[in-house]
Amino acid sequence: MYLGDIFSTLRHSKAGTLLLVLQVAFTFAVLVNVYAMIQDYRKQVVKDHGFKDEASLIGVTIRPYDRATQGEAARARYRNQIERDLAIMRSTLDVADVSMAHEGIPLQNNIYVERNREFLRREGQLQTEAVRHTRYSADVNTLDLLGVELVAGRKFTPEDVRWVDRVSSKGGPIIVTEALADALFPEGNALGQRVTTRDGLTTEIVGIIKTMAGVWWAPYDEHTSFIAGRSNFNEGYLVRISRDGVAGRDFEIGKSAMIRALGERLYAESEEREIMIETVDDLRRGNLGRFITINSIIGAVGLILLIVTALGNYGQMSYTVFRRTKQIGIRRALGATRGYIFRYFLTESALVTVIGLIPGVLLMIGLNYVIVNALGYGKFFWSYIVYGVIFMVLVGWVSALIPILGAMRISPATATRTL
Amino acid sequence: MFMLALETALRSIRKTPGVSLLVTAAIALGVGITMPMVVLYYNTAQNPIPGQSDNVYTVLIDNWFADVTFWQVAPDMPPDIMAARDARAIMASDIQTGTSVGYRVIQPIRSADNDTRIKPFFSEVRITTPDFFRMFRAPMLYGNIWDKETGESGANVAILSNVTNQRLFGGGDNVGKEFKVADEIYQVVGILDAWDFTPRLYSISINARVEGVFVPLSDFKRSHLMPERATTIGTDTPENFDQTYLNSETIFAEVWVELPTAENVAAFRDYLDNYTLEQKSLGRYERPVNNRLYSGTEWLEVAPASQESKSLYRAFIIVAVFFLVVCIFNLLSLLLAKFMSVTPEASVTRALGATRTDIFLRYLLEVGVLGLLGGILSLYVARIALRSMLWVYISNLPPEFKEITGIGENPYIQFNTSLFLATFALAIAASLIAALIPAWRACHVPPAEYLKVN
Numbered sequence: 001m002y003l004g005d006i007f008s009t010l011r012h013s014k015a016g017t018l019l020l021v022l023q024v025a026f027t028f029a030v031l032v033n034v035y036a037m038i039q040d041y042r043k044q045v046v047k048d049h050g051f052k053d054e055a056s057l058i059g060v061t062i063r064p065y066d067r068a069t070q071g072e073a074a075r076a077r078y079r080n081q082i083e084r085d086l087a088i089m090r091s092t093l094d095v096a097d098v099s100m101a102h103e104g105i106p107l108q109n110n111i112y113v114e115r116n117r118e119f120l121r122r123e124g125q126l127q128t129e130a131v132r133h134t135r136y137s138a139d140v141n142t143l144d145l146l147g148v149e150l151v152a153g154r155k156f157t158p159e160d161v162r163w164v165d166r167v168s169s170k171g172g173p174i175i176v177t178e179a180l181a182d183a184l185f186p187e188g189n190a191l192g193q194r195v196t197t198r199d200g201l202t203t204e205i206v207g208i209i210k211t212m213a214g215v216w217w218a219p220y221d222e223h224t225s226f227i228a229g230r231s232n233f234n235e236g237y238l239v240r241i242s243r244d245g246v247a248g249r250d251f252e253i254g255k256s257a258m259i260r261a262l263g264e265r266l267y268a269e270s271e272e273r274e275i276m277i278e279t280v281d282d283l284r285r286g287n288l289g290r291f292i293t294i295n296s297i298i299g300a301v302g303l304i305l306l307i308v309t310a311l312g313n314y315g316q317m318s319y320t321v322f323r324r325t326k327q328i329g330i331r332r333a334l335g336a337t338r339g340y341i342f343r344y345f346l347t348e349s350a351l352v353t354v355i356g357l358i359p360g361v362l363l364m365i366g367l368n369y370v371i372v373n374a375l376g377y378g379k380f381f382w383s384y385i386v387y388g389v390i391f392m393v394l395v396g397w398v399s400a401l402i403p404i405l406g407a408m409r410i411s412p413a414t415a416t417r418t419l
Numbered sequence: 420m421f422m423l424a425l426e427t428a429l430r431s432i433r434k435t436p437g438v439s440l441l442v443t444a445a446i447a448l449g450v451g452i453t454m455p456m457v458v459l460y461y462n463t464a465q466n467p468i469p470g471q472s473d474n475v476y477t478v479l480i481d482n483w484f485a486d487v488t489f490w491q492v493a494p495d496m497p498p499d500i501m502a503a504r505d506a507r508a509i510m511a512s513d514i515q516t517g518t519s520v521g522y523r524v525i526q527p528i529r530s531a532d533n534d535t536r537i538k539p540f541f542s543e544v545r546i547t548t549p550d551f552f553r554m555f556r557a558p559m560l561y562g563n564i565w566d567k568e569t570g571e572s573g574a575n576v577a578i579l580s581n582v583t584n585q586r587l588f589g590g591g592d593n594v595g596k597e598f599k600v601a602d603e604i605y606q607v608v609g610i611l612d613a614w615d616f617t618p619r620l621y622s623i624s625i626n627a628r629v630e631g632v633f634v635p636l637s638d639f640k641r642s643h644l645m646p647e648r649a650t651t652i653g654t655d656t657p658e659n660f661d662q663t664y665l666n667s668e669t670i671f672a673e674v675w676v677e678l679p680t681a682e683n684v685a686a687f688r689d690y691l692d693n694y695t696l697e698q699k700s701l702g703r704y705e706r707p708v709n710n711r712l713y714s715g716t717e718w719l720e721v722a723p724a725s726q727e728s729k730s731l732y733r734a735f736i737i738v739a740v741f742f743l744v745v746c747i748f749n750l751l752s753l754l755l756a757k758f759m760s761v762t763p764e765a766s767v768t769r770a771l772g773a774t775r776t777d778i779f780l781r782y783l784l785e786v787g788v789l790g791l792l793g794g795i796l797s798l799y800v801a802r803i804a805l806r807s808m809l810w811v812y813i814s815n816l817p818p819e820f821k822e823i824t825g826i827g828e829n830p831y832i833q834f835n836t837s838l839f840l841a842t843f844a845l846a847i848a849a850s851l852i853a854a855l856i857p858a859w860r861a862c863h864v865p866p867a868e869y870l871k872v873n
Contacts, residue, residue, distance in 0.1 A: 015860065019755065023748045030741040037734060065527035065539055066602065068643070070660070119491070127487035128494065198487070274527070274541055289815035296811045297459075298738050301452055305742055308448055312749030315441045319756030367741075374733050 006348045009324075017352070020316065024356025024392065027309050029364035032388045033371055034302040037378035041295040044221065045288050050177070050212035051106065052147030054280040055251070056096075056241040058259065059105035060089070061276040062266065063235050075232050079163070081270070082234050088265050089239060094258040096242035099142040102167060102231035105238055105283060106136060106146065106213055118168070120176075120225065122184060123194040123202050130198065131183045133176075133223035134214025137167035139230055143175070143209070145240050151178060153191050153207035160206075160228035169199035172228030175207040179222035203227070255279075310399035317349070317403040321410075328407055329414025338408040345404045349396045357389055364388075428785035431761060438757040439789060442750060442850075446793025449746025450846040451800025455808050456739035458838060460732045467616045468556050472715030475517075475554050476684070477621075478674045480505050480695060481709035490723040497709055499623075499673065499722070500648065503639050503665050506672040508694050510548075514687045517554045517677030520636055521547030522646040523622060528587065528632060531597035531604050542583060542631035544600055545622075546641055551633075552578070554677050555621055562594035562609035569608075570635040578609040583631035600632060601643055620715050622673050623724045639665055639672075646671040668703070688712055743849065750853035758782055758861035769866035782858035783851060790850030794843045801842050 010017045051057065062085060068074050082100070089098045119130035136142075143155050156173070164170035174195060181190035196202045212224040239262070241255055259277050266275050285292065321328070328341060364380070371378045432439045466472050481497035482505065483489045489498045506520045524546065529539035549564045551557070565576045577600065584590060587598055596607050619627040634641065642660035649664065649671035663669055678684045688710075695708045713721060758765075765778050 016752075016755065016759075019752050019856075023752055026748055027745055030745055034738060034741070037738075063541065065529070067526065067645075069645075119488075127484070130488075132491060274539075285815055293812050293815045294732070294734055296815075297456070297808050298734060300807075301456070301738055301742055304448060304452055305745055308445055308746055308749055311441055311444060312753055315438055315749075315753045316756055318437065319760060322760060371737055374737065377734070 003347070003351075006344070006351055009348070010352070020352050021356040021359070023312070024353050024396075025358075025360035025363050027305075028357055028360035028388055028392050029367050030305065031302065031309075031391070032364045032380060032384050033367050033378065034298060034305070035388075036368065036380040036384060037371065037375070038295055038299050038302065040377045040379065041291045041298075044291045045284070045295070047213070047221070048211055049106070049280075050146070050148055050210065050222075050224075053243075056243055056255070057146070057280050058239045058241065059101070059278045059280075059283055060237040060239055060262070060266075061105070061235055061278070062237070062273055063276070064270075064273040066272065069233050075165075078233050082232075084269060085237070085266060088269055089237065089262060092258065092262050092265060094242050094254060095239055095262070097141060097145045097240040099139045099145045099238045100137070100230050100234045101139075101142065101236040101238045102137045102234040105236050105278075118225070119198045120180070120184065120195050123196050125196070127198065131180065131223060132220045133180050133183075133225055134220075135168060135197070135225050135227060136212075137171065137229050137231060138175070138226035139228075142238065143226065145238055146212075148212060149210040150175075151208050151210050153205070155207060156226075156228045161230060162228075163230050163232055165232050166199065167227050167229035167231055168197050169201050170229070171201060172203065173206040174203050174225050174227050175209055176205055176225045177209055177212050177222050179211065180225060181205070181208050183223060197227075201227070306395065310395055313396060313399040314402065317345075317400040318406070321345075321403045321407040324407075325410055325414055328410045329412055329416075332410060332412035333415040341408050341410075342404060345400065345407060346397055349400045350393050353393050353396045354389070357392070360388075361385060424781050424784055425788075427781060428788055431764075431785050432788065435757055435760060438753055438760070442753050442757065442786075442789050443793045443796060445746050445750050445753065446790055446846050446850050447796035447800050449743055449750070449797075450794065450842060450849060451797035452804050453739045453743045453746075454797075454801045454838065454842045454845065455805035456735040456742075458805065459808055459812070460735040460739075465617070466716060466719060467618065467620055468715065471554070471556060472620065472719070474679050475519075475675050475677050475715045476687075476712045477715070477718050478509060478676060478691065479711040479713070480691075480704075481706045482668060482670055482704055483706060485705040492726055493721075493723045495709075496721070496723055497711055498650070498670055499724075500650070500670045501672050501674055502668050502670050503672055505694075505698075506674050507638070509674055509676065509691075512687070512690050514683060514690055515676035515678055516683070517550035519548055519551035519554050519621065519675040520672055521545050521551060521621075522671050522673060523630060523648060524644045525647050526601045526644060527599075528583065529599045530587065531599055537587065540586065543647075544632040544634060544644065545630040546634055546636050546644055548636050550677070551621070551675075554675060555616065557616075557629075558612040558614055560610050560612040561592040562607070565608050565635055570637055573637040573640050574635070575603055575605045576608045576635060577605040578611060578633040579607055580611050580629060580631045580633075581613050584610045600634065603643060605632075605634060618719070618725060620719065621675055623718075623722045684712070747849055747853045750850060751856060754786060754854050754857040755860065758857045762861065762864050765861055766864045766866060769864065775862045778862035779858050782861055783854055786850050786854035786858070787847060790847040793850060794846030797846050798839065798842055801838075 064078075064081070066077075069078070086098055086100070089095055118133055118135035119127065120133050120135075121127060121130035138156060138161075140156050140158050140161050143150070153175070156175070160172040162170075162172060176184070176190065176195075182188070184190060184195060185193060190205050191208060193205050194202055195205060209226075211222050212226075214221055214224040241258055243251070259279075263275055263277055331341070332338075364385070368378065368380045468475075477499065478501070479497040479499060480501045482502055483498050488494050490496045500522075510518050510520055522545075524544045525541055526544050527539045528542045528544075530537045545551075549567065549570055552559070552564050559578075560581065562578070564578065565574075569576055577598075579587070579593075581590075584593060587593075588596060593607050593610065597604050598607065599605065614629050616629045617627075619629060634644075645660065646664065649669050651667070651669045664671060676687060678687055691710050691712070692708070695704070695710055698704065699708055719725065768778065769775075
């Protein structure tokens with residue numbers, strides 16, 4: 001019913017309308033793209049890491065000040081200390097299980113742990129055809145401790161796991177994620193095949209697990225492997241806290257008491273080392289900190305962008321009402337109710353938004369193409385357009401509310417004044 | 420005349436306080452948010468030694484396995500580290516005016532007398548040649564670089580960063596004092612001033628900062644300090660430093676030379692080519708000879724290790740540009756509303772003889788004043804935004820990274836003069852650009868139209 005009126009009003013101020021439509025289009029394109037970027041980065045942070053009950057899992061790194069690793073004496077010294085530390089950790093209250101994790105604790109990614117960035121290839125293939133992936137070492141109990149889901153083959157047996165200097169060159173068999181298995185053997189027959197690491201170890205795939213977080217990012221984030229072996233120079237451990245043990249107490253309190261006790265006992269064993277105990281949250285920050293940083297900042301900026309848009313819309317609407325004061329007065333004098341004025345302006349605001357969305361969608365797709373090319377991130381989904389449309393109309397209404405309420409208060413007597 | 424125009428502009432601003440406030444806020448937010456994001460991005464890609472970066476060159480020799488890629492992102496690029504014997508050959512040349520040969524280790528730093536009040540801490544230590552400090556413009560606060568003889572004698576001397584000096588001795592001039600790297604006693608000969616060197620051009624990697632301790636290379640004789648980044652394939656843990664690093668093809672040394680003139684560069688290139696061809700004929704190098712000489716400026720562009728973080732933080736630039744454009748759009752429609760609401764005034768002024776240009780310029784001046792106001796405000800916004808962004812950035816760094824580099828205590832992006840001026844300029848430019856169309860439309864009102872009613 002008011003559509004005809006609205007169109008005629010809009011036609012009356014072509015430039016203003018065009019500007020408003022363009023503004024809506026661009027804002028829409030930007031907001032949807034920022035949302036797509038945030039969603040895509042967020043996926044990295046909150047995705048399935050492949051292990052169960054993150055809250056009860058912690059990583060322990062013990063780095064002796066004497067880092068000499070040359071010769072039999074150093075090897076014996078390290079080995080001896082590893083056995084003693086394992087015993088200390090196992091006997092600490094509320095510890096359910098401990099496992100060695102020399103080649104990086106899952107999710108850990110810092111300046112020490114560059115070495116588990118690996119390239120894996122089929123036996124006989126050239127290194128140039130290798131697949132990027134993250135490699136971890138595993139003891140017999142590592143996969144069970146993590147709670148990794150096995151989908152084919154078997155887990156490691158005590159025969160698979162030997163003491164070696166470097167697991168990546170002298171380790172035992174290998175277990176890979178489904179994603180890595182598919183990347184290496186697209187035919188789907190990965191189980192039982194032989195593969196070669198960058199360090200020259202050729203070994204057999206004995207098991208395939210569903211997923212496991214690595215230190216690379218998409219699309220290599222789920223390309224992960226475990227190689228059986230205990231390193232003579234192990235510095236990393238995984239500890240699973242017993243949920244039963246801390247029952248009756250608040251879990252977080254029990255957990256921090258247990259972490260403190262663990263640290264004190266390890267430090268009492270020897271002060272000649274740096275002991276670092278990290279929760280999965282700490283580890284995730286280490287690995288995904290960049291994503292979290294970028295996401296927080298982009299998210300905050302997106303929010304401010306919204307505020308700026310709302311302010312702009314508010315100003316625009318105030319001006320519209322100001323300019324049409326006399327017309328509104330005339331309409332009121334001719335019998336239009338306040339409800340009519342209210343509905344009229346809401347419809348106009350929504351209409352301009354919807355018109356703006358036609359170039360907006362095109363612009364959005366164009367921008368998205370540029371973003372995905374530049375970042376490799378932020379592909380939009382069609383559902384985002386629906387959210388975007390609803391959202392933009394709502395923002396338009398909310399920010400126009402005050403001016404519209406002002407318009408409703410315009411007295412019919414205004415019609416009699418000249419300006 | 421100008422004063423009159425200014426007065427009119429100010430009066431017009433006073434007449435429409437609401438819209439003027441919105442315009443100022445839009446400028447302040449738009450510019451204040453955009454600038455810090457751009458700064459954060461450029462901090463990962465900026466040139467830490469402008470000018471000097473054209474004189475220093477990194478030397479790459481392709482001593483890698485024939486069937487193995489070294490850089491997955493750039494298969495043709497030789498490794499950025501080389502074997503000790505090749506580094507020695509470059510040190511033997513006298514074509515360059517400076518040579519920096521070094522590598523990085525991570526070792527515990529502790530007090531000399533095992534003072535228990537100072538907890539030992541792991542730090543990055545750079546083993547390097549004295550030219551390094553001059554070539555990369557390290558600012559010396561106390562003491563001096565070790566001289567050539569001391570360096571060659573293999574004496575245990577060290578230069579500390581200001582962060583390490585603070586942690587170990589609580590700050591101040593500590594030249595002559597002793598401390599331990601791993602289990603060996605070192606004497607402090609120099610202390611650096613705060614050194615903002617990002618990205619770490621001489622050894623680029625993600626989030627890398629300058630090391631905490633610098634000790635002499637002493638012709639690769641520091642056998643108790645094993646390089647953190649050394650690569651060969653399939654070897655087990657080294658049994659002996661000399662065998663593994665000195666007389667082998669293990670690559671680990673980062674080599675930079677200073678070549679101030681084009682003749683130097685050409686001569687050095689010849690020297691390098693002759694040397695590698697000779698070595699190749701002796702049966703070394705699996706790959707074809709592929710020597711590269713990149714100036715610091717070029718290396719910032721092509722270094723494979725910097726590509727990753729560049730592409731990650733590129734999101735900042737994209738969002739920053741979007742943000743600014745949306746703000747300008749909003750400004751535009753606000754200004755249009757503002758100018759149109761004072762159309763009668765413009766119309767009357769026109770009727771009184773003002774030209775279109777007069778009106779146009781008057782509107783631009785008015786926006787310029789608002790831009791100036793918004794610019795001042797945007798400085799505050801930018802400062803707060805930069806602090807918040809750095810806080811988010813630092814609180815999401817891995818804890819041990821903060822420990823080693825001291826970045827937690829020492830946020831290194833400062834709001835300096837050039838940033839200050841750039842923010843200001845951007846605020847005024849953005850507002851003037853946004854004002855062009857509204858001012859143009861507004862100055863085209865027919866004169867005298869409004870004389871009729873008023």
